[in-house]
Amino acid sequence: MAEAVLTAQDYDRSFLAEVEKLSGQNVRLCYVCGKCSAGCPQALDMPLLPHQIMLMIQTGWRQPVLSSATPWMCASCGTCSTRCPKDIDINAIMDTLNEMAGKADIDIRPKIRVFRQEFLSSIAKHGRLYELGMALKLNLRKGEPLSDADMGFNLWRKGKIHLKSPSAMNKSRWAKIFKRENR
Amino acid sequence: MARIGVFICHCGKNIAATVDIGKVVAAAAKMPQVKYAAEDRYLCSEIGQNMIIEAVKEHQLDRIVIGACSPRMHEETYRACLRQAGLNPYMLEIANLREQVSWVHPDIAAGTEKAIALVGMAVAKVAKNEPLLTKEVPITRRALVIGGGIAGIQAAIDLGLAGYETVLVEKEPSIGGRMAQFDKTFPTLDCSACILAPRMVEVSHLENVKIYSNAEVESVKGFVGNFEVSIRKKARFIDEAKCTGCGICMEKCPVKVPSEFEMGLGERRAIYKPFPQAIPNIAIIDKETCRYLTEGKCQLCAKLCEAGAIDYEQQDEIVTETFGAIIVATGFKLFDYTKYGEYGYGRYRDMITGLDYERMLNAAGPTKGHVIRPSDGREPKRIAFIQCVGSRDDAKGVPYCSRICCMYTAKHAILTKEHVPDAEVYVFYIDVRAAGKNYEEFYQMAREKYGVKYIRGRVSRVYQDDGSLMLKAVDTILGQTIEMPFDLVVLAVGAVPHESAIDLAHRIGASTDAYGFYTEAHPKLRPVELLTEGIFVAGSCQAPKDIPDTVATASATAAKVCGLFAKAHLESRPMISAIDPEKCIGCLACLAVCPFDAVTSEAWRGKDIAVINESVCKGCGNCVAACRSGAAQLRGFTDDQLIGEVDALCQ
């Protein structure tokens, strides 16, 4: 549903080209049939449906697209890409929008963003995921210290949660991967 | 010494925008033997052609080079112009400055350089052109129509009524085609059989029309005016002259198999007629399922047949006949919707195609016109139509719009409400295309009068749930996803050509597009001709068509054939091979490579030489390439001319 009138400020003529370059997808192929939205398991939680996002990229509505929660709700299940009659990898476009919003520091779903940040910082530090460490830091940052404590306890009881952090060898080699300027 | 005129066309901005015409004209004026060079905005126009004619007179030109569009477009135009100017029409060469230069090279300097090189080659070639003469070729005034659907039937009727002998070949046991399977037709809701059957009868009663049903074209040789066609009349195992069509054999035959005509929703016997109004009204034995022909026992039909028409020994028969023209009307089949994994790969019984639904709606069909769920025979109350299955779908290899599905779905939706008034009918569409006469009104009637619910959005998934089919869909206008159960799902499956039509295209030397539809000679101006002269195309084998357009193209092909047959004679193409008897050493390498059997060996001054049959040669040039002594030359493309072109380019 429209919450505001779109104006010239919301529009950016380079937006389409930017999304296409980053995602490697030709967004103009989309003829808005809606099959992506029809099959999307997360459509329920999306303020804009995938086909609407596609159409808005085509037109160039940068602001409303990048500040939409839709890309953040994407589960990356790939159903849209699998069934798209125009063979567009819509999943890759959602990733691109996430990346663009992240870089522009648009905080739509802070919890999701914090999770991704903590996950990546954990593997940047250890080379491998330190589940317990990540979970604790995450809960701290979210201000929800007991989030998933029930499940965590169950997994700990079954001996599946390690207290000690993992550590991958050859850190000097892989550490630079996490420094963006290297790419 | 030749006197060459060079004329360069701007083609409006088409050529002039990226080729410096002035430079090309100036360069041409300096080329050897060129006496005159000029330019014009539209050389093909009357003004342009008059300019050429005037220049020929004024400068005593004896041959012409045109720098313009592809010769495919206007070669005939300029030949006629030369004839008008009093020159032999073959004293002409065309440099293609549009398709091969301006349209593909945006750089003006490079394009101009290439244009000058192409004109230079044409000048070098035309200097060596010789006048060529055509010959008169007689016409066989008989037409062959391939395909006995409504298109083939209409074309055969038109030709028969015009007084021309016509043979109608149909691969199925009866003529009638797809239209015979339809229940009603849009947008008038005429009963399909009621309007088709009289046409079937009419064509079968025309004395100068012969119908070969259960027959297929094997090969086509020759050319316009005189095609030699071999037709395989497949064994029917019935003596057509004796069978009265009484039908007792089909009542008693013990073998029951799914009926092709009923789309597998009903059964037929191993000896059968595809449908009651079949023409010819005679039986056929299916050799794949007949108990006697497969297991060697039964022969019940032979015992029952009072006419003694059963002939288990019958063999395929090949007949070869000559025709002056051929009309191809092989129709369409449905896309194989079982390729849609997201719709269950065809494993749901309550998901059927639109063509299945036609049979279900038909009072003479397998359910006697009752709409049922195939899984349990109950009457469905919630029915969904999914559009664009196997059309507008690049991922499935069918990016084109099949054109007929929107309208037949509207028809199905209306008929559904007529048959089951309390049914909830939903149509899931992407765009409704209703661009024919009274089509939009018909589609609106489905919504307004019958309350059919149109939801804009492609269905993503269909799955079985509690005995219903669940659709995962979206209303793209509302921005709302939908998950709803249905009792019956009808797929509006798109049209694709028959594989056998693609086969046939190879055999008659016709080209097809990426999907296998026949390619017409010109998409706008020659829509019912193929590039092979004398072969015409009608109906859905050229692209999906509704019935009005199919009938219109069918009559158009008949008119084209009538025009051809009205000529006193045809003119042969002079650009064919000739063999210089002095040079020929009689090795006959040419005979081996000729695809048209145009070469024979004859004695000449004490030696055997190869001779070209001028009425058969098509000018392909194979013999020229094979000839070791240089005796074989293609008129209009002699070694001398071609080497002249290469020399000009290499200077």
Place this chain on the structure above:
Amino acid sequence: MARYAYYPGCTLKSSASEYEASVKAVFNKLGHELEEIDSWICCGASPAHQSDAGLSSDLAAYNILAAADSGLNILAPCAACFNRLKAGAHKLKNDDVFRKRAETEFKHAAADVEILSPVGVLNSPDNLDAIKAVVADHHSELKLVAYYGCLLVRPPKIMQFDDPEDPVLIDKVLGAAGFTLLPWEYKTECCGGSLAISNRESALRLTAKVLNTARKAGAEAIVVACPLCHQNLDARQSQVNAAFNEKFAIPIYYFTELLAFAMGFEPTAVGIDKHVVESVKVLRRGA
């Protein structure tokens, strides 16, 4: 008998340790060797490709190149790792600029390495025959459904693995071992694995749908080949029950656990007792 460069990924070393144990048991039993890539690092999973496509590709390339010296194909049991490594291999193969940069940076030449899942490997005709030959008689009569999820099969252009709409490979290999697999319509619907921590409400809703559909199909247990699916369906089953007022108690097995069981391994030896939902007694009862 074959050798594979084994890429366990983070979860097989922690919350999916039973998947690792059962994969190793089954492969050893069939005479195959798994050689762990000693310097492997995390594939980045969804957080990487959702926030930084370049990082995601680099992580995959690093791991693929780390295995290059061994000359072996890579076996990645975790569906998420399998998916990321496949995407990386696809990029290495088709993006020359990327491959050259990766080769220089990670100091390895990219070999023509295949990324394999045990689901695919165990479906080779030889392995199917070998499995049939070693299964013990006491296979379970439990009614199962195979749940493939997203990551094994999508996107099909890159994964080129099984049928993206109706996959059959888990059904096939378990069928060969004598198990009863039911047909159902939810093989590749998403359980919300990538959202489990960051957006739990959505994940629980999707997980509940999978459990519900399996129950409707008559399944007593669900078989998976993905640690993310397993965690959602098993460890979060109690959360689903709480959120939707349900009483699901459906055991969730890795397909290799069932193969190991059919081959005669004790359930506890391959970690079946580590499931949160009781899974050992049910299995024994059916046997």
